[in-house]
Amino acid sequence: MKNLLSDKIVNIAPSGIRKFFDIVSEMPEAISLGVGEPDFDTPWKIREEGIYSLERGRTFYTSNSGLVELRQAICDYSRRKYNLDYNEKECLVTIGGSEAIDIAFRAILNPGDEVIVVQPCFVSYAPCVILAGGTPVYLNLSVENGFKLTVEELEMAVTDKTKAIIMAYPNNPTGAIMTKEELEPIADFIKEKDLVVLSDEIYSELTYGCDHTSIASFPGMKERSIVINGFSKAFAMTGWRLGYALGPEEVMEQMTKIHQFAIMAAPTTSQYAAIQAMTDCDKEVEEMKESYNQRRRYLIKAFERMGLECFEAKGAFYMFPSIKEFGLTSEEFATKLLEEEELAVVPGSAFGECGEGFIRISYAYSINELKEALSRIERFITRLREKK
Amino acid sequence: MRTAILKLMEKNSRIDFQDVADMLDTDLETVKKTVKEMEDEHIICGYHTLINWDKEEEERVTAMIEVRITPQRGRGFDKIAERIYNYPEVKTVYLMSGTYDLMVILEEKTLKEISHFTSNRLAVIDSVIGTTTHFVLKKYKDHGTILAEPVDERMAVTP
Numbered sequence: 001m002k003n004l005l006s007d008k009i010v011n012i013a014p015s016g017i018r019k020f021f022d023i024v025s026e027m028p029e030a031i032s033l034g035v036g037e038p039d040f041d042t043p044w045k046i047r048e049e050g051i052y053s054l055e056r057g058r059t060f061y062t063s064n065s066g067l068v069e070l071r072q073a074i075c076d077y078s079r080r081k082y083n084l085d086y087n088e089k090e091c092l093v094t095i096g097g098s099e100a101i102d103i104a105f106r107a108i109l110n111p112g113d114e115v116i117v118v119q120p121c122f123v124s125y126a127p128c129v130i131l132a133g134g135t136p137v138y139l140n141l142s143v144e145n146g147f148k149l150t151v152e153e154l155e156m157a158v159t160d161k162t163k164a165i166i167m168a169y170p171n172n173p174t175g176a177i178m179t180k181e182e183l184e185p186i187a188d189f190i191k192e193k194d195l196v197v198l199s200d201e202i203y204s205e206l207t208y209g210c211d212h213t214s215i216a217s218f219p220g221m222k223e224r225s226i227v228i229n230g231f232s233k234a235f236a237m238t239g240w241r242l243g244y245a246l247g248p249e250e251v252m253e254q255m256t257k258i259h260q261f262a263i264m265a266a267p268t269t270s271q272y273a274a275i276q277a278m279t280d281c282d283k284e285v286e287e288m289k290e291s292y293n294q295r296r297r298y299l300i301k302a303f304e305r306m307g308l309e310c311f312e313a314k315g316a317f318y319m320f321p322s323i324k325e326f327g328l329t330s331e332e333f334a335t336k337l338l339e340e341e342e343l344a345v346v347p348g349s350a351f352g353e354c355g356e357g358f359i360r361i362s363y364a365y366s367i368n369e370l371k372e373a374l375s376r377i378e379r380f381i382t383r384l385r386e387k388k
Numbered sequence: 389m390r391t392a393i394l395k396l397m398e399k400n401s402r403i404d405f406q407d408v409a410d411m412l413d414t415d416l417e418t419v420k421k422t423v424k425e426m427e428d429e430h431i432i433c434g435y436h437t438l439i440n441w442d443k444e445e446e447e448r449v450t451a452m453i454e455v456r457i458t459p460q461r462g463r464g465f466d467k468i469a470e471r472i473y474n475y476p477e478v479k480t481v482y483l484m485s486g487t488y489d490l491m492v493i494l495e496e497k498t499l500k501e502i503s504h505f506t507s508n509r510l511a512v513i514d515s516v517i518g519t520t521t522h523f524v525l526k527k528y529k530d531h532g533t534i535l536a537e538p539v540d541e542r543m544a545v546t547p
Contacts, residue, residue, distance in 0.1 A: 021545040034545035123547045172547075294396075294411035301410035344544055367407060 016350030050273035066093025073278035097243035105132035113163035119352030140354035168200035170315025173360035177315035205234035
Protein backbone atom coordinates (compact mmCIF):
# COMPACT_ATOMS: atom_id res chain seq x y z
CA MET A 1 0.00 0.00 0.00
CA LYS A 2 1.44 3.33 -1.03
CA ASN A 3 -0.11 5.75 1.37
CA LEU A 4 -1.49 3.99 4.39
CA LEU A 5 -1.41 6.88 6.84
CA SER A 6 -2.65 10.41 7.14
CA ASP A 7 0.21 12.92 6.81
CA LYS A 8 -1.51 15.21 9.26
CA ILE A 9 -1.47 12.58 11.98
CA VAL A 10 2.00 11.27 11.22
CA ASN A 11 3.41 14.77 11.52
CA ILE A 12 2.05 15.25 15.03
CA ALA A 13 4.71 14.28 17.58
CA PRO A 14 3.60 11.83 20.27
CA SER A 15 3.20 13.24 23.78
CA GLY A 16 6.53 13.69 25.61
CA ILE A 17 4.86 12.13 28.62
CA ARG A 18 4.15 8.92 26.77
CA LYS A 19 7.83 8.54 25.94
CA PHE A 20 8.72 8.89 29.58
CA PHE A 21 6.00 6.53 30.67
CA ASP A 22 7.49 3.81 28.48
CA ILE A 23 10.87 4.11 30.23
CA VAL A 24 9.31 4.11 33.70
CA SER A 25 7.15 1.08 33.03
CA GLU A 26 10.35 -0.92 32.45
CA MET A 27 11.46 -0.14 36.00
CA PRO A 28 9.20 -1.93 38.46
CA GLU A 29 11.06 -0.63 41.51
CA ALA A 30 10.84 3.03 40.57
CA ILE A 31 8.65 5.39 42.55
CA SER A 32 6.90 8.21 40.83
CA LEU A 33 5.80 11.80 41.27
CA GLY A 34 4.62 11.79 37.71
CA VAL A 35 0.95 11.12 38.06
CA GLY A 36 -1.60 13.64 36.86
CA GLU A 37 -4.51 12.23 38.82
CA PRO A 38 -5.66 12.25 42.46
CA ASP A 39 -4.40 9.60 44.87
CA PHE A 40 -7.80 9.52 46.54
CA ASP A 41 -10.42 7.02 45.53
CA THR A 42 -13.68 8.44 44.26
CA PRO A 43 -15.77 9.26 47.36
CA TRP A 44 -17.78 6.20 48.28
CA LYS A 45 -21.16 7.92 47.97
CA ILE A 46 -20.41 8.61 44.28
CA ARG A 47 -19.25 5.04 43.67
CA GLU A 48 -22.35 3.80 45.47
CA GLU A 49 -24.58 5.79 43.07
CA GLY A 50 -22.75 4.22 40.14
CA ILE A 51 -23.29 0.74 41.57
CA TYR A 52 -26.95 1.51 42.26
CA SER A 53 -27.51 2.65 38.69
CA LEU A 54 -26.10 -0.67 37.49
CA GLU A 55 -28.29 -2.59 39.93
CA ARG A 56 -31.30 -0.77 38.58
CA GLY A 57 -30.31 -1.89 35.11
CA ARG A 58 -29.63 1.60 33.82
CA THR A 59 -27.42 0.27 31.07
CA PHE A 60 -29.03 2.13 28.18
CA TYR A 61 -27.76 5.14 26.18
CA THR A 62 -28.59 8.56 27.49
CA SER A 63 -29.50 11.47 25.24
CA ASN A 64 -26.53 12.67 23.17
CA SER A 65 -25.89 15.70 25.29
CA GLY A 66 -26.18 13.79 28.57
CA LEU A 67 -28.85 13.13 31.20
CA VAL A 68 -30.96 16.22 31.64
CA GLU A 69 -30.80 15.80 35.46
CA LEU A 70 -27.02 15.82 35.27
CA ARG A 71 -26.85 18.84 32.99
CA GLN A 72 -29.23 20.65 35.31
CA ALA A 73 -27.04 19.69 38.27
CA ILE A 74 -23.93 20.93 36.44
CA CYS A 75 -25.61 24.28 35.70
CA ASP A 76 -26.71 24.64 39.33
CA TYR A 77 -23.22 23.77 40.54
CA SER A 78 -21.57 26.24 38.17
CA ARG A 79 -23.95 28.97 39.30
CA ARG A 80 -23.42 28.21 42.98
CA LYS A 81 -19.64 27.86 42.78
CA TYR A 82 -18.45 30.11 39.96
CA ASN A 83 -21.27 32.54 39.38
CA LEU A 84 -21.82 31.17 35.86
CA ASP A 85 -25.24 31.41 34.31
CA TYR A 86 -25.95 28.49 31.97
CA ASN A 87 -29.01 26.36 31.24
CA GLU A 88 -29.03 22.70 30.26
CA LYS A 89 -29.11 23.55 26.53
CA GLU A 90 -25.78 25.30 27.00
CA CYS A 91 -24.20 22.22 28.59
CA LEU A 92 -22.78 19.12 26.94
CA VAL A 93 -21.59 16.07 28.88
CA THR A 94 -18.46 14.57 27.34
CA ILE A 95 -15.91 11.78 27.77
CA GLY A 96 -13.66 13.74 30.08
CA GLY A 97 -12.53 17.30 29.53
CA SER A 98 -10.28 15.96 26.75
CA GLU A 99 -13.15 15.18 24.41
CA ALA A 100 -14.69 18.57 25.11
CA ILE A 101 -11.44 20.29 24.07
CA ASP A 102 -11.26 18.27 20.86
CA ILE A 103 -14.82 18.86 19.73
CA ALA A 104 -14.81 22.51 20.79
CA PHE A 105 -11.98 23.18 18.33
CA ARG A 106 -13.65 21.14 15.65
CA ALA A 107 -16.85 23.12 16.14
CA ILE A 108 -15.29 26.58 15.86
CA LEU A 109 -12.24 26.39 13.59
CA ASN A 110 -12.04 26.99 9.86
CA PRO A 111 -8.91 26.24 7.82
CA GLY A 112 -6.25 28.84 8.50
CA ASP A 113 -7.71 30.01 11.80
CA GLU A 114 -5.06 30.58 14.41
CA VAL A 115 -5.42 29.53 18.01
CA ILE A 116 -3.20 31.01 20.68
CA VAL A 117 -2.05 28.11 22.83
CA VAL A 118 -0.87 29.42 26.18
CA GLN A 119 2.09 27.29 27.30
CA PRO A 120 3.26 25.46 29.37
CA CYS A 121 0.03 23.51 29.16
CA PHE A 122 -1.67 20.16 29.02
CA VAL A 123 -0.37 18.06 26.15
CA SER A 124 -3.47 17.82 23.99
CA TYR A 125 -4.28 21.44 23.11
CA ALA A 126 -2.02 21.98 20.11
CA PRO A 127 -2.62 18.52 18.56
CA CYS A 128 -6.38 19.10 18.86
CA VAL A 129 -6.04 22.45 17.10
CA ILE A 130 -4.08 20.82 14.28
CA LEU A 131 -6.55 17.93 13.99
CA ALA A 132 -9.35 20.46 13.68
CA GLY A 133 -7.56 22.17 10.80
CA GLY A 134 -6.40 25.21 12.76
CA THR A 135 -2.92 26.57 13.33
CA PRO A 136 -1.56 26.70 16.86
CA VAL A 137 0.37 29.84 17.78
CA TYR A 138 2.38 29.27 20.92
CA LEU A 139 2.43 31.88 23.62
CA ASN A 140 5.22 31.14 26.06
CA LEU A 141 4.56 32.23 29.61
CA SER A 142 7.41 33.21 31.87
CA VAL A 143 8.23 32.22 35.42
CA GLU A 144 8.93 35.91 36.16
CA ASN A 145 5.18 36.53 35.83
CA GLY A 146 4.47 33.42 37.89
CA PHE A 147 3.24 31.73 34.68
CA LYS A 148 0.25 34.06 34.59
CA LEU A 149 -0.99 35.38 31.27
CA THR A 150 -0.62 39.10 30.55
CA VAL A 151 -2.19 41.37 27.96
CA GLU A 152 1.29 42.34 26.67
CA GLU A 153 2.03 38.72 25.84
CA LEU A 154 -1.34 38.37 24.12
CA GLU A 155 -0.68 41.51 22.05
CA MET A 156 2.49 39.88 20.74
CA ALA A 157 0.73 36.64 19.77
CA VAL A 158 -2.47 37.93 18.24
CA THR A 159 -2.76 38.39 14.45
CA ASP A 160 -5.74 39.11 12.22
CA LYS A 161 -6.10 35.36 11.74
CA THR A 162 -6.48 34.67 15.46
CA LYS A 163 -9.81 33.02 16.15
CA ALA A 164 -9.42 31.70 19.64
CA ILE A 165 -7.20 31.30 22.64
CA ILE A 166 -6.92 28.26 24.89
CA MET A 167 -5.81 28.72 28.46
CA ALA A 168 -6.03 26.71 31.68
CA TYR A 169 -6.07 28.07 35.20
CA PRO A 170 -5.43 26.55 37.73
CA ASN A 171 -2.69 25.24 35.50
CA ASN A 172 -1.24 21.85 34.75
CA PRO A 173 1.82 21.66 34.89
CA THR A 174 2.77 24.90 36.69
CA GLY A 175 0.12 25.07 39.43
CA ALA A 176 -0.37 28.77 38.65
CA ILE A 177 -3.76 30.39 39.17
CA MET A 178 -5.19 33.71 38.02
CA THR A 179 -7.27 35.90 40.29
CA LYS A 180 -10.31 37.88 39.28
CA GLU A 181 -8.24 41.08 39.08
CA GLU A 182 -5.63 39.42 36.88
CA LEU A 183 -8.23 37.91 34.56
CA GLU A 184 -10.21 41.08 34.02
CA PRO A 185 -7.80 42.78 31.56
CA ILE A 186 -7.48 39.46 29.68
CA ALA A 187 -11.26 39.33 29.34
CA ASP A 188 -11.31 42.92 28.10
CA PHE A 189 -8.63 42.13 25.53
CA ILE A 190 -10.50 39.06 24.28
CA LYS A 191 -13.66 41.14 23.84
CA GLU A 192 -11.78 43.98 22.14
CA LYS A 193 -10.14 41.62 19.63
CA ASP A 194 -13.39 39.67 19.16
CA LEU A 195 -11.83 36.31 20.07
CA VAL A 196 -13.24 33.08 21.45
CA VAL A 197 -11.72 31.67 24.63
CA LEU A 198 -11.53 28.00 25.53
CA SER A 199 -11.01 27.98 29.23
CA ASP A 200 -9.96 24.62 30.61
CA GLU A 201 -11.00 24.86 34.25
CA ILE A 202 -10.65 21.20 35.18
CA TYR A 203 -8.72 22.11 38.35
CA SER A 204 -11.18 24.85 39.38
CA GLU A 205 -11.89 23.27 42.77
CA LEU A 206 -8.23 23.10 43.66
CA THR A 207 -7.17 26.64 44.48
CA TYR A 208 -5.47 27.44 47.75
CA GLY A 209 -6.04 30.71 49.52
CA CYS A 210 -8.58 32.17 47.10
CA ASP A 211 -11.61 31.00 45.16
CA HIS A 212 -11.54 30.21 41.47
CA THR A 213 -12.80 32.81 39.00
CA SER A 214 -14.02 31.69 35.60
CA ILE A 215 -13.22 34.00 32.71
CA ALA A 216 -16.73 33.33 31.41
CA SER A 217 -18.18 35.08 34.46
CA PHE A 218 -17.13 38.57 33.30
CA PRO A 219 -19.81 40.66 31.60
CA GLY A 220 -19.92 40.11 27.85
CA MET A 221 -17.72 36.99 28.04
CA LYS A 222 -20.35 34.26 28.10
CA GLU A 223 -21.11 34.50 24.38
CA ARG A 224 -17.42 34.07 23.48
CA SER A 225 -16.37 31.50 26.09
CA ILE A 226 -16.34 27.74 26.09
CA VAL A 227 -15.74 26.51 29.61
CA ILE A 228 -14.27 23.03 29.92
CA ASN A 229 -14.60 21.22 33.20
CA GLY A 230 -15.14 17.73 34.51
CA PHE A 231 -15.17 15.30 37.37
CA SER A 232 -11.69 13.81 37.21
CA LYS A 233 -9.72 16.11 39.48
CA ALA A 234 -12.10 17.57 42.06
CA PHE A 235 -13.98 14.35 42.64
CA ALA A 236 -11.12 11.94 41.97
CA MET A 237 -13.05 10.37 39.07
CA THR A 238 -10.41 10.09 36.33
CA GLY A 239 -11.32 6.53 35.35
CA TRP A 240 -15.02 7.37 35.00
CA ARG A 241 -14.13 9.46 31.94
CA LEU A 242 -16.61 12.25 32.40
CA GLY A 243 -16.37 15.94 31.69
CA TYR A 244 -18.49 18.72 30.29
CA ALA A 245 -18.48 21.90 28.25
CA LEU A 246 -20.50 25.04 28.90
CA GLY A 247 -20.96 27.60 26.15
CA PRO A 248 -23.32 29.47 23.84
CA GLU A 249 -26.17 27.31 22.60
CA GLU A 250 -25.18 27.64 18.94
CA VAL A 251 -21.69 26.31 19.71
CA MET A 252 -23.06 23.52 21.89
CA GLU A 253 -25.39 22.46 19.07
CA GLN A 254 -22.44 21.98 16.71
CA MET A 255 -20.35 20.27 19.38
CA THR A 256 -23.25 17.95 20.15
CA LYS A 257 -23.39 17.02 16.48
CA ILE A 258 -19.75 15.89 16.48
CA HIS A 259 -20.20 14.17 19.83
CA GLN A 260 -23.30 12.42 18.52
CA PHE A 261 -21.52 11.00 15.47
CA ALA A 262 -18.23 10.16 17.16
CA ILE A 263 -19.26 9.12 20.66
CA MET A 264 -23.05 8.86 20.89
CA ALA A 265 -23.24 9.67 24.59
CA ALA A 266 -21.05 9.62 27.69
CA PRO A 267 -21.16 6.45 29.84
CA THR A 268 -24.50 6.16 31.61
CA THR A 269 -23.13 4.75 34.88
CA SER A 270 -20.68 7.63 35.18
CA GLN A 271 -23.43 10.15 34.52
CA TYR A 272 -25.66 8.85 37.29
CA ALA A 273 -22.75 8.79 39.70
CA ALA A 274 -21.80 12.33 38.71
CA ILE A 275 -25.18 13.73 39.78
CA GLN A 276 -24.18 12.80 43.32
CA ALA A 277 -20.84 14.56 42.85
CA MET A 278 -22.55 17.78 41.76
CA THR A 279 -25.19 17.81 44.46
CA ASP A 280 -23.80 16.32 47.65
CA CYS A 281 -20.01 16.20 47.80
CA ASP A 282 -18.85 19.63 48.97
CA LYS A 283 -17.50 18.22 52.22
CA GLU A 284 -15.52 15.45 50.52
CA VAL A 285 -14.00 17.89 48.04
CA GLU A 286 -13.11 20.29 50.84
CA GLU A 287 -11.30 17.51 52.73
CA MET A 288 -9.29 16.42 49.71
CA LYS A 289 -8.43 20.02 48.97
CA GLU A 290 -7.18 20.59 52.51
CA SER A 291 -5.01 17.52 52.22
CA TYR A 292 -3.52 18.72 48.90
CA ASN A 293 -2.85 22.10 50.45
CA GLN A 294 -0.95 20.52 53.34
CA ARG A 295 1.24 18.61 50.90
CA ARG A 296 1.73 21.73 48.80
CA ARG A 297 3.03 23.64 51.80
CA TYR A 298 5.17 20.67 52.75
CA LEU A 299 6.80 20.70 49.31
CA ILE A 300 7.31 24.47 49.32
CA LYS A 301 9.23 24.18 52.59
CA ALA A 302 11.18 21.17 51.38
CA PHE A 303 12.28 22.93 48.17
CA GLU A 304 13.23 25.99 50.19
CA ARG A 305 15.52 23.87 52.36
CA MET A 306 17.10 22.22 49.34
CA GLY A 307 17.59 25.60 47.72
CA LEU A 308 15.59 24.42 44.71
CA GLU A 309 14.04 27.45 43.09
CA CYS A 310 10.27 27.16 42.81
CA PHE A 311 7.59 29.83 42.50
CA GLU A 312 4.65 29.46 44.86
CA ALA A 313 2.01 27.47 43.01
CA LYS A 314 -1.47 28.08 44.35
CA GLY A 315 -3.57 25.64 42.36
CA ALA A 316 -4.03 22.11 41.02
CA PHE A 317 -1.67 19.53 42.55
CA TYR A 318 1.60 20.35 40.84
CA MET A 319 4.81 22.17 41.60
CA PHE A 320 7.10 23.31 38.82
CA PRO A 321 10.59 23.82 40.24
CA SER A 322 13.37 25.22 38.10
CA ILE A 323 16.36 22.97 37.40
CA LYS A 324 18.25 25.53 35.33
CA GLU A 325 21.14 25.74 37.82
CA PHE A 326 22.24 22.19 36.91
CA GLY A 327 22.92 22.90 33.26
CA LEU A 328 20.88 19.92 32.08
CA THR A 329 17.79 19.90 29.89
CA SER A 330 14.68 18.87 31.75
CA GLU A 331 14.62 15.60 29.86
CA GLU A 332 18.23 14.87 30.78
CA PHE A 333 17.53 15.80 34.38
CA ALA A 334 14.44 13.57 34.58
CA THR A 335 16.16 10.66 32.87
CA LYS A 336 19.20 10.86 35.14
CA LEU A 337 16.98 11.15 38.20
CA LEU A 338 15.13 8.07 37.12
CA GLU A 339 18.29 6.09 36.39
CA GLU A 340 20.20 7.10 39.50
CA GLU A 341 17.45 7.39 42.11
CA GLU A 342 14.59 5.45 40.51
CA LEU A 343 12.29 8.42 40.84
CA ALA A 344 10.03 9.50 38.00
CA VAL A 345 9.07 13.13 37.44
CA VAL A 346 7.86 14.67 34.20
CA PRO A 347 10.25 16.92 32.25
CA GLY A 348 8.79 20.40 31.86
CA SER A 349 9.52 20.34 28.13
CA ALA A 350 6.68 17.81 27.71
CA PHE A 351 4.32 20.76 28.28
CA GLY A 352 5.81 23.10 25.69
CA GLU A 353 9.06 24.76 24.80
CA CYS A 354 8.94 27.21 27.68
CA GLY A 355 8.65 24.30 30.12
CA GLU A 356 12.31 23.63 29.36
CA GLY A 357 14.38 24.08 32.50
CA PHE A 358 11.61 22.89 34.81
CA ILE A 359 10.26 19.60 36.07
CA ARG A 360 6.69 18.85 37.02
CA ILE A 361 6.19 17.33 40.43
CA SER A 362 2.78 16.02 41.34
CA TYR A 363 1.74 15.99 44.97
CA ALA A 364 -1.13 13.60 44.51
CA TYR A 365 0.75 11.29 46.88
CA SER A 366 0.77 10.65 50.63
CA ILE A 367 3.17 12.60 52.82
CA ASN A 368 5.25 9.49 53.39
CA GLU A 369 5.64 8.91 49.67
CA LEU A 370 6.51 12.56 49.15
CA LYS A 371 9.05 12.38 51.92
CA GLU A 372 10.81 9.40 50.39
CA ALA A 373 10.75 11.01 46.94
CA LEU A 374 12.12 14.29 48.27
CA SER A 375 15.02 12.59 49.97
CA ARG A 376 15.91 11.05 46.61
CA ILE A 377 15.72 14.43 44.88
CA GLU A 378 17.88 15.97 47.57
CA ARG A 379 20.53 13.24 47.24
CA PHE A 380 20.47 13.65 43.49
CA ILE A 381 20.83 17.42 43.36
CA THR A 382 23.50 17.39 46.07
CA ARG A 383 25.55 15.10 43.83
CA LEU A 384 24.93 17.34 40.82
CA ARG A 385 26.04 20.39 42.77
CA GLU A 386 29.18 18.66 44.05
CA LYS A 387 30.21 17.75 40.50
CA LYS A 388 30.03 21.36 39.41
CA MET B 389 -4.34 25.13 64.74
CA ARG B 390 -5.20 22.65 67.48
CA THR B 391 -7.85 20.90 65.42
CA ALA B 392 -5.59 20.76 62.38
CA ILE B 393 -2.77 19.19 64.40
CA LEU B 394 -5.15 16.72 66.04
CA LYS B 395 -6.59 15.65 62.69
CA LEU B 396 -3.11 14.89 61.37
CA MET B 397 -2.04 13.08 64.55
CA GLU B 398 -5.27 11.12 64.77
CA LYS B 399 -4.37 9.49 61.46
CA ASN B 400 -0.69 9.10 62.30
CA SER B 401 0.54 9.60 65.83
CA ARG B 402 4.12 9.08 64.68
CA ILE B 403 4.01 11.94 62.21
CA ASP B 404 7.14 14.06 62.28
CA PHE B 405 6.47 17.42 63.97
CA GLN B 406 8.58 19.22 61.39
CA ASP B 407 6.32 17.72 58.70
CA VAL B 408 3.28 18.91 60.63
CA ALA B 409 4.77 22.39 60.85
CA ASP B 410 5.43 22.45 57.09
CA MET B 411 2.01 21.10 56.21
CA LEU B 412 0.26 23.69 58.36
CA ASP B 413 2.57 26.53 57.41
CA THR B 414 3.87 27.16 60.92
CA ASP B 415 7.11 26.46 62.77
CA LEU B 416 8.37 23.47 64.69
CA GLU B 417 8.30 25.22 68.06
CA THR B 418 4.62 26.12 67.75
CA VAL B 419 3.70 22.53 66.94
CA LYS B 420 5.75 21.13 69.82
CA LYS B 421 4.28 23.66 72.23
CA THR B 422 0.69 23.04 71.09
CA VAL B 423 1.06 19.27 71.36
CA LYS B 424 2.57 19.60 74.82
CA GLU B 425 -0.34 21.79 75.91
CA MET B 426 -2.85 19.32 74.59
CA GLU B 427 -1.07 16.47 76.37
CA ASP B 428 -1.13 18.45 79.61
CA GLU B 429 -4.81 19.23 79.21
CA HIS B 430 -5.42 15.56 78.49
CA ILE B 431 -6.90 16.37 75.09
CA ILE B 432 -4.28 14.00 73.72
CA CYS B 433 -4.74 11.07 76.08
CA GLY B 434 -2.24 8.62 74.65
CA TYR B 435 -0.50 7.24 71.58
CA HIS B 436 -1.58 3.86 70.34
CA THR B 437 -0.63 1.60 67.50
CA LEU B 438 -3.30 0.22 65.26
CA ILE B 439 -2.55 -3.49 64.97
CA ASN B 440 -4.21 -6.05 62.81
CA TRP B 441 -3.82 -8.93 65.27
CA ASP B 442 -5.42 -11.30 62.78
CA LYS B 443 -2.25 -11.15 60.72
CA GLU B 444 -0.08 -11.89 63.74
CA GLU B 445 -0.11 -15.52 64.90
CA GLU B 446 -1.36 -14.67 68.34
CA GLU B 447 -5.00 -15.54 68.99
CA ARG B 448 -7.18 -12.69 70.23
CA VAL B 449 -10.87 -12.56 70.92
CA THR B 450 -12.74 -9.29 70.97
CA ALA B 451 -16.14 -9.12 72.62
CA MET B 452 -18.63 -6.28 72.75
CA ILE B 453 -20.78 -6.60 75.82
CA GLU B 454 -24.00 -4.68 76.24
CA VAL B 455 -24.60 -4.04 79.91
CA ARG B 456 -27.90 -2.93 81.40
CA ILE B 457 -27.65 -1.31 84.82
CA THR B 458 -29.69 0.54 87.45
CA PRO B 459 -28.13 3.92 88.01
CA GLN B 460 -27.17 4.70 91.61
CA ARG B 461 -28.79 7.60 93.44
CA GLY B 462 -26.63 10.70 93.21
CA ARG B 463 -23.91 9.02 91.19
CA GLY B 464 -25.71 8.07 88.01
CA PHE B 465 -23.83 5.66 85.79
CA ASP B 466 -20.35 6.97 86.42
CA LYS B 467 -19.56 4.98 89.54
CA ILE B 468 -20.54 1.66 87.98
CA ALA B 469 -18.71 2.50 84.80
CA GLU B 470 -15.63 3.13 86.89
CA ARG B 471 -15.92 -0.26 88.55
CA ILE B 472 -15.90 -1.80 85.10
CA TYR B 473 -13.31 0.27 83.29
CA ASN B 474 -10.69 -0.23 85.97
CA TYR B 475 -10.20 -3.82 84.84
CA PRO B 476 -7.14 -3.74 82.56
CA GLU B 477 -8.63 -6.26 80.14
CA VAL B 478 -11.46 -3.82 79.41
CA LYS B 479 -10.43 -1.82 76.33
CA THR B 480 -13.37 0.53 75.97
CA VAL B 481 -16.41 1.63 77.97
CA TYR B 482 -19.11 3.91 76.52
CA LEU B 483 -22.36 5.14 78.03
CA MET B 484 -25.00 4.55 75.37
CA SER B 485 -28.48 5.77 74.52
CA GLY B 486 -31.02 3.08 73.61
CA THR B 487 -31.89 -0.34 74.93
CA TYR B 488 -28.80 -0.85 77.06
CA ASP B 489 -26.57 1.45 79.09
CA LEU B 490 -22.89 0.58 78.82
CA MET B 491 -20.97 -0.78 75.89
CA VAL B 492 -17.93 -2.67 77.16
CA ILE B 493 -15.28 -3.83 74.72
CA LEU B 494 -13.03 -6.57 75.93
CA GLU B 495 -10.00 -8.21 74.43
CA GLU B 496 -8.84 -11.58 75.67
CA LYS B 497 -6.89 -14.59 74.46
CA THR B 498 -9.76 -17.07 74.65
CA LEU B 499 -13.55 -17.26 74.68
CA LYS B 500 -13.33 -18.88 78.08
CA GLU B 501 -11.59 -15.87 79.56
CA ILE B 502 -14.29 -13.60 78.19
CA SER B 503 -17.11 -15.68 79.56
CA HIS B 504 -15.29 -15.86 82.87
CA PHE B 505 -15.01 -12.09 82.97
CA THR B 506 -18.68 -11.64 82.13
CA SER B 507 -20.01 -14.08 84.68
CA ASN B 508 -17.54 -13.47 87.51
CA ARG B 509 -16.74 -9.78 87.18
CA LEU B 510 -19.56 -8.03 85.36
CA ALA B 511 -22.75 -9.91 86.20
CA VAL B 512 -22.00 -9.96 89.91
CA ILE B 513 -21.99 -6.18 90.29
CA ASP B 514 -25.16 -5.28 92.20
CA SER B 515 -26.45 -2.66 89.80
CA VAL B 516 -25.95 -4.79 86.71
CA ILE B 517 -29.32 -6.14 85.58
CA GLY B 518 -28.16 -8.07 82.55
CA THR B 519 -25.51 -8.51 79.87
CA THR B 520 -25.48 -9.53 76.22
CA THR B 521 -22.15 -10.61 74.77
CA HIS B 522 -21.29 -10.31 71.07
CA PHE B 523 -18.07 -11.69 69.63
CA VAL B 524 -16.23 -9.95 66.84
CA LEU B 525 -15.69 -12.34 63.94
CA LYS B 526 -13.61 -10.17 61.66
CA LYS B 527 -12.34 -6.61 61.71
CA TYR B 528 -12.60 -4.76 58.42
CA LYS B 529 -12.01 -1.21 59.50
CA ASP B 530 -10.72 0.19 62.77
CA HIS B 531 -10.19 3.80 63.84
CA GLY B 532 -11.07 5.02 60.36
CA THR B 533 -8.48 2.76 58.77
CA ILE B 534 -9.35 -0.06 56.38
CA LEU B 535 -7.23 -2.99 57.53
CA ALA B 536 -6.63 -4.45 54.06
CA GLU B 537 -3.36 -3.22 52.58
CA PRO B 538 -3.83 -0.26 50.23
CA VAL B 539 -2.36 -0.50 46.73
CA ASP B 540 -1.62 2.31 44.30
CA GLU B 541 -2.77 1.01 40.95
CA ARG B 542 -2.36 4.23 39.04
CA MET B 543 -0.05 4.28 36.03
CA ALA B 544 3.36 5.71 36.91
CA VAL B 545 3.21 8.73 34.62
CA THR B 546 0.10 10.40 33.23
CA PRO B 547 -0.47 13.84 31.72
